[in-house]
Amino acid sequence: MITKDHVYKALEQVMDPEVPVLNVLELGMITDISIADGYVRVDMIPTFAACPAVNYIRNNIKTVLEQALDCTVEVNVNKQITWNSNRISEAALEKLRTFGLAAPQRHNGDGYVELMSHTPCPHCSSTDTYLRSPFGSTLCRAMHYCKSCGNLFEQFKPVE
Structure with a gap:
């Protein structure tokens, strides 16, 4: 059974490619996680609207979670929330x-x-x-x- 704690633990391994000492959780990039029947959906926000690493980070989240949790993962960019540096x-x-x-x-x-x-x-x-x-x-x-x-x-x- 996959839990949000499992997902959060795996997300600690997804590092920002431009600041490789920080993971997506520390940067406040994850806005929602939902789990249903072995399927995980992660909503994220980029630190900058024009960030060239968004697709890289999305793919990295998907790869890391699928390997760690042995499940299907969907990663979406949440366009309802704007990131700000207070989220760090x-x-x-x-x-x-x-x-x-x-x-x-x-x-x-x-x-x-x-x-x-x-x-x-x-x-x-x-x-x-x-x-x-x-x-x-x-x-x-x-x-x-x-x-x-x-x-x-x-x-x-x-x-x-």
Whole structure:
């Protein structure tokens, strides 16, 4: 008998291809799981609307769950819910820092410019930083510069 706990445990193995230290659960990408007669349906949301990895992640969820649970799996992109960076778990925020990416700040509808200003440096923790470019190596990252330690660093962008 497959349970939601089994599904969640298997989903812990589905890592984000652009930030491979985080899984889809830690990123808050899973919005619903339903199970009926050995059939599992997973609804997910991408972290960015134009994320080029959406199909890769969908296929990876399907493959991992089918192998782990020996069942038929359907993975759908939930278009009713929009992902925002507040969905990232606290543990995942720390993993981002350890990985060398600045974590997105928590927000309450704050303006985007304010969210991107004075981003704590993942190397020295200084907030004497500035946004160098809103475009990083992937759609979900921005480039910052730390005036304290002189490092250029990427930030996982905050999304409202």
